[in-house]
Amino acid sequence: MITIYNHHHALHHGKVEMFRGELVPCFEIPARADYVLQELERRNFGPVQAPSEFGNEAITRVHARRYVDFLAGAWDEWVALDPANAQRDAFPSYWPIRTFRSDVLPASFPARMGLFSYDAGSPLTSGTWQAARAGACCALTAVQRVNAGARSAFALTRPPGHHAGADFFGGYCFLNNAAIAAQALRDAGAARVAVLDVDFHHGNGTQAIFYDRSDVFFASLHGDPHTEYPYYLGYADEQGEGAGLGANLNLPLPRGSDFARWREALARALAAIASFGAEALVVSLGVDTFAGDPISGFRLQSADFVQVGADLAAAGLPTVFVFEGGYAVAEVGINTVNVLEGFAQRG
Numbered sequence: 498m499i500t501i502y503n504h505h506h507a508l509h510h511g512k513v514e515m516f517r518g519e520l521v522p523c524f525e526i527p528a529r530a531d532y533v534l535q536e537l538e539r540r541n542f543g544p545v546q547a548p549s550e551f552g553n554e555a556i557t558r559v560h561a562r563r564y565v566d567f568l569a570g571a572w573d574e575w576v577a578l579d580p581a582n583a584q585r586d587a588f589p590s591y592w593p594i595r596t597f598r599s600d601v602l603p604a605s606f607p608a609r610m611g612l613f614s615y616d617a618g619s620p621l622t623s624g625t626w627q628a629a630r631a632g633a634c635c636a637l638t639a640v641q642r643v644n645a646g647a648r649s650a651f652a653l654t655r656p657p658g659h660h661a662g663a664d665f666f667g668g669y670c671f672l673n674n675a676a677i678a679a680q681a682l683r684d685a686g687a688a689r690v691a692v693l694d695v696d697f698h699h700g701n702g703t704q705a706i707f708y709d710r711s712d713v714f715f716a717s718l719h720g721d722p723h724t725e726y727p728y729y730l731g732y733a734d735e736q737g738e739g740a741g742l743g744a745n746l747n748l749p750l751p752r753g754s755d756f757a758r759w760r761e762a763l764a765r766a767l768a769a770i771a772s773f774g775a776e777a778l779v780v781s782l783g784v785d786t787f788a789g790d791p792i793s794g795f796r797l798q799s800a801d802f803v804q805v806g807a808d809l810a811a812a813g814l815p816t817v818f819v820f821e822g823g824y825a826v827a828e829v830g831i832n833t834v835n836v837l838e839g840f841a842q843r844g
């Protein structure tokens with residue numbers, strides 16, 4: 498399997514995040530991608546390539562231009578507020594919750610930070626834009642490989658993307674790499690594309706981007722949002738709207754779910770994707786479903802991820818994998834490459 502690796506990912510390196518009321522060291526750190534790369538190389542698991550360069554138009558097929566423009570200039574605006582800000586990550590402090598307007602574009606940078614975000618857990622750093630943009634290029638390059646005939650390709654990148662919506666960041670995510678990949682597959686001629694999110698957390702951003710569309714099917718199995726982040730989306734009654742009604746499937750599972758129960762939900766998602774008639778598949782590959790993950794709550798073991806890959810391969814679709822979550826850093830490489838190996842073995 499071909500891996501497209503984001504050599505610039507470490508430019509995004511948050512110092513702290515707000516977690517349950519206190520500033521704690523970031524969980525989403527550069528070592529995560531480094532450990533996956535090391536494991537790929539240790540197993541000699543196929544070529545690792547750099548992404549091609551793409552213009553912002555492939556990004557604005559999914560993200561609002563005013564959001565992309567904001568992200569591109571955010572760090573400079575943050576430092577312009579106060580030179581001392583160069584030593585600290587940028588965080589939002591205010592958000593346009595219900596009854597506030599979000600159609601206006603405030604002059605205030607702090608106000609725009611809240612307009613374009615939904616949580617205080619996602620530090621924006623000096624290199625975040627460069628890293629996130631290179632990550633989108635990784636996803637687009639992985640799509641190019643699959644469109645050129647490869648059975649699958651893996652975009653090894655951070656920051657992750659599935660919580661990012663058309664015009665907001667959050668959940669450590671800034672650009673939605675999976676959504677960018679799905680849209681690129683559509684633009685290259687696939688009439689029906691599915692996005693399958695196997696991360697512990699619901700891909701609220703991806704769901705929202707495609708929610709009213711019938712050409713992209715979104716399926717996610719994840720921690721029940723009644724108790725698990727992102728809390729406010731990911732419920733089973735969310736089935737799409739308008740033309741997209743029936744093209745969204747949420748399979749929430751209780752904290753503590755084991756692999757057997759999780760695998761049943763995976764089978765349901767894959768059956769729905771087959772019924773939809775998807776011609777290509779994007780997998781939001783988070784491995785924070787691992788029992789040892791510090792911020793999640795399922796009980797998959799490392800060996801289970803091989804079976805996950807085999808189950809995904811059985812779908813028989815050209816597949817683009819996009820790296821999402823997974824914070825048990827010592828095992829993130831093993832768990833991620835186990836999925837890819839299980840997939841490749843069933844090839």
Ligand SMILES: NCCCCCC(=O)NO
Nearest residue numbers: 618668669696698726822
């Ligand atoms: N800071 C709150 C938890 C963010 C979850 C990030 C993640 O792994 N999403 O898939």
Ligand SMILES: [Zn+2]
Nearest residue numbers: 696698785822
């Ligand atoms: Zn996650």
